[in-house]
Amino acid sequence: MHVTVLTIDLRALEHNFHYLKSKLKSNGKIMAVVKAFGYGSDALEIAKKLQELAIDYFAVAYVDEGISLRKAGIETPILVLHPQPQNFSACIEHCLEPGLYSKRVFKAFLKIADEQQLEHYPVHVKFNSGLNRLGFNEKDISWLANHLNQSNSIIAKSLFSHLAASEDEKERDFTLGQINAFKKLSTSLSKKLSHLPWLHQSNTSAILNFPEAHFDIVRTGIGLYGYGNAAKYDEELRPIASLTSVISQIHEIAAGESVGYNRAFIAEQNVRSATIPIGHADGITRIYGNKKASVTINGQKAPILGNVCMDMLMVDVTAIDCNEGDEVVIFDQKNKASSFAESAGTISYELLTDIGHRVTRVFKR
Template sequence: MPKANETVLEINLGNLAHNYRYLRSKLDEDVKFLSVVKAFAYGNDSVVIAKKLEELGTDYFAVAYVSEGIQLRENGITTPILVLHPQMGNFEEIIEHCLEPNLYSEKILINFIETAEAKNQKNYPVHIKLNTGLNRLGFDANEISKVYDLIENTNSLKVRSIFSHLAASEDWEEREFTIGQIDLFRKMSWELIEKLGYQPLLHICNTSGIINYPQAAFSMVRSGIGLYGYGNDENVDPKLKPIGSLKTVISQIHKLEKGESVGYNRKYKVPKTSRIATLPIGHADGINRIYGNEKAGVFIHDQYAPIVGNVCMDILMVNVTEIDCEEGDEVVIFGGSQHPVKFAEAGGTISYELITGIQHRVKRIVIPE
């Protein structure tokens, strides 16, 4: 594999395929698989990722917003796409691009029915979100009859799935709460199904749900973070492979004498004669100031180099005093020698925030399966 000569995010499609197959192996053959590709496919490249997952046989995609679904459609994705957080102003675009909305409140449901009827739609596929305890989006238990009454009075839509979202499926200390969510979901969804008279898909499991609560797989599961190589569990993480590796290069090396400072506000002063390397990546690329001042570091020739001083907008500095390196050498921010979870934890955050924060100006390089 060629060495990086600029800041790049390498996207390994072989690792993506491995993760997909691993998660699929946890399910019965008749359980459908929904792949979550929102937020630029968790900071990677939504079109590249969706095309590979479509090739692998995913049954559904999910995005957060309508614009993300339109981008996939305009790039040739034909698999059904669930829009998790649609807004009323985008309902005509949803229909125009054959996207499937999550209808999570009375106002949203009424408005979509009005739009669908105005567009002369019949049995348009929609998804009903139930609130079982996460308390973000969804109908509460006392609203099921109201949902049915609205659906019963129109032929413009048909419920494709009923779903909910687990709040703490990775946390064994919250097992009782999670089982309570699953039981409530089962009760609420079956109440609606009995009224509808037909069987939509049911799904509540996210990545950690797939692994920890296989009894709750129902007829479909959703996976986001797991596809990208993270299991939210130190016992599961080794079985998955992070698909992204963030790399850059050394732009310049300075030799500083004891007491000289590095970067803005002179936050770091070298304790002895030192070599400080400057890298072309900063908080505008997604490596935030929280990683500065030796909280985290990078790897050069498989050796650890702590980040020193404040991270700048386009630049950060690392201490390479003990490393035999030169200008132009490759630097690994995460991937390879450094697991992204470890880098994120060093900054007091989580893998989700780290990987989704890699900005679009960072060049993506796709490594085929």
């Protein structure tokens, strides 16, 4: 077993689920986003726990992620947010529900649904309300209504969109504009349909900041994993992942000597360095090097020296009482991944989803 370990606390996951649920009206539904290997943790274990908690829906980015969940015994409905036409047959085979975001994708799925003589297969229609990434626009509404009403093969289970900056108070007016745009788009299409689809637009930050955008169901990713994108919410949520390692070796570096590749760190005075068996192949990329980020050893911060290597990094332990074999905390519930990421100018999402698969996963139940 690799000594670098990502410990996943499923009790913290349950706490986060109930906290987010408490922010909704009594009949509010939750869609758990478990894409990208469950935000770097383990999508299968996360999904199993959430299914035990009676989660309403799952969302993944791609069809193969949904297939993995189905093969692991997940029976809860699964929305595929960004499916590709070449995977539509597999999508149907595994009872996955596609998000349809363009005429090309819509027609491709409808063609296969007709060929297989499906009846009211659930699909989810995505609108672009301002993120300008994926989605239909206002000019497409009549086209969508005609095709949905004329088809017995598919049915619009939901209409949805995605917010661009719901965590940013400075962009509040923009977010409210997105919410109003989605209301207008979804109302316009819904009036033309013979049934009423669910609506959803909220991500984690909107769950916490914009109750007017909760609609019929909300989507949460980072919140389930313990981060609310604001200090006041981070106090309420519990990070589910702790990344730890050990000290492999300690070196005495004389003034003038260098540490690591390209001699990126040169000691100005005598330094004591510790080598840790985790590197950019494990998700701690080179952006964290050169003292931008620090690990924690025996309760004290040890800045990263020089460039991060593929399998190792070196830290400054000159002022720390430590020995080879001692535990090293990269992040945990106290030393949060969000703080580690921010020290190098990135976000918790990137750090968490970068954690490599050779890092051992251990689960607290």
